[in-house]
Amino acid sequence: MRDFKFKFLGTGTSSGIPVIGCDCAVCTSADPKDNRLRTSAAVEWIDDSGKSRTVLIDTSPDLRQQALRFGIKRLDAILYTHNHVDHTFGLDEVRRYNAMQGQAIDVYAEAPTLTFLKRIFGHIFESEKNINQSFVATLIAWPLEIGKAVELHGVRFTPLRVLHGRLPIAGFRIETANDAAGSILPLAYLTDVSAIPPETWPQLRGVRTLVLDALRHRHHPTHLTIGQAVSIAHEIGAEQTYFVHMTHDISHAETQADLPERMMLAWDGLELS
Numbered sequence: 001m002r003d004f005k006f007k008f009l010g011t012g013t014s015s016g017i018p019v020i021g022c023d024c025a026v027c028t029s030a031d032p033k034d035n036r037l038r039t040s041a042a043v044e045w046i047d048d049s050g051k052s053r054t055v056l057i058d059t060s061p062d063l064r065q066q067a068l069r070f071g072i073k074r075l076d077a078i079l080y081t082h083n084h085v086d087h088t089f090g091l092d093e094v095r096r097y098n099a100m101q102g103q104a105i106d107v108y109a110e111a112p113t114l115t116f117l118k119r120i121f122g123h124i125f126e127s128e129k130n131i132n133q134s135f136v137a138t139l140i141a142w143p144l145e146i147g148k149a150v151e152l153h154g155v156r157f158t159p160l161r162v163l164h165g166r167l168p169i170a171g172f173r174i175e176t177a178n179d180a181a182g183s184i185l186p187l188a189y190l191t192d193v194s195a196i197p198p199e200t201w202p203q204l205r206g207v208r209t210l211v212l213d214a215l216r217h218r219h220h221p222t223h224l225t226i227g228q229a230v231s232i233a234h235e236i237g238a239e240q241t242y243f244v245h246m247t248h249d250i251s252h253a254e255t256q257a258d259l260p261e262r263m264m265l266a267w268d269g270l271e272l273s
Contacts, residue, residue, distance in 0.1 A: 001154040001176055004045040006187060006209075006272040009056075009066040011244045011265075012036025013215060013223075014086035017064065019248050026248040033252035035266040037062040038086045039191050039245045041211070042072055046070055047153040055079060055152055057172065057189060063090025070269055074101060077152055079144070080109035082169035083116035083190055091121055095137035104138040108150055110159075115140050125262065144170060147203075158190070162201050163195040165222030173203055184209045184272045188238070191245050194222050195233065207238050209272065214243035214265075216250055226255065233263055242266040 010016075017036040018027035026034050037058035047053050056078045060066065075097040081087055093103055107116065118125040124136045144150070149158040161170040171193070175186035187209040190196070194213075196204075204210075210233055215223035223245065224232065233241040240261045246255075256265050 001048060002046050004155075004183070004185065004273060005043070006174075006177075006184060007042040007044065007070055008242070008244065008266045008268060008270045009036030009040045009042055009070055010060050010062055011246060011268055011270075012038055013245050013247045014038065014084070015247075017246075017248045022248060023063065024248055026123075026251050029231075029251070031252055033265070035268065037066055037268050040066065040087065040090075041189065042070070043155065045153075051153075053153045053155075055155070055157070056190075057081065058087040059090035059094065061089040062088055063093045066090075066268075067093065070176065075105055077106040077108065079140060079150070079170075080107070080113050080117075080190075081158055081174060082164060082167065083113040084164075084192070087192070088113075088117060088120070091117065093125070094139070095135060098138045099135070104140050106155075107139045108142045108143055108144045110144045110146075114143065117141070146170065158203065160190070160200050161197055162190055162193045162200060163197060164192045165194050167222070171200075173207065179208075184240075187211065187272075189237070192222070193224055194220075204236050207236065208240070209234055210238035210241040211231055211266070212241060213245045214250075215245055216247045218249070226250070230237060230260060230263060234260070238262075240264075242272075244268070 039059040040058040043055045053076050146159045146161045149156045158173040162171045170256040171190035173188050186207045188207040189211045192212050213224050214226050214229035243265050
């Protein structure tokens with residue numbers, strides 16, 4: 001495996017930024033880092049056979065725009081963190097990758113998320129019931145189990161339990177069998193987090209890169225504040241931490257200036273390698 005890349009396709013909360021109808025300083029900012037699509041990510045690498053691979057973490061409603069803007073030209077699998085609209089409603093766009101690649105695409109999610117996807121996207125998962133025949137995505141659904149790694153073309157994705165308010169959802173530890181010194185791996189991806197349960201902390205040991213939810217400065221019942229995220233990041237001790245899922249309360253430049261060393265706000269299009 002070589003040429004590993006982690007791309008932030010979106011770093012905003014469920015409304016995206018700018019927010020519809022809002023004239024606040026962040027929504028009208030000229031700083032492109034204040035313009036945030038809904039949070040999702042792409043993992044890209046070259047496998048041992050020399051073939052390019054791409055895995056998406058979530059399919060935001062902005063997936064078409066993200067794929068075009070950031071050059072996502074193939075897709076091998078999708079991993080879902082949870083079933084909320086801002087993390088799932090771009091799934092229909094995947095049919096374009098079926099057309100280009102001529103094959104089904106694997107989808108991995110916990111049972112509640114798979115149930116949700118099959119209900120909302122019945123035209124995909126039960127296409128035989130469609131009144132008119134039309135071109136829909138071809139997907140293979142696989143159940144995701146917390147703590148049980150998914151091996152995809154030389155990269156290991158281990159689901160981790162985190163809490164999104166009262167909702168248990170999945171984060172991911174991403175690594176290979178031989179992560180070299182200087183690599184961004186192991187990388188932990190923890191979006192939409194309000195708490196990390198005790199059983200998950202041992203699985204965060206040794207991560208070099210941490211991607212962590214940090215919604216705003218004010219308290220929220222289902223997301224970490226900036227202050228809470230900084231505290232957790234200190235405790236995990238990654239070499240570098242990137243915060244995601246920010247609201248329009250957060251100015252990139254102003255907030256970044258106050259963050260500790262080795263911590264920063266991610267932005268749409270940021271690429272780690």
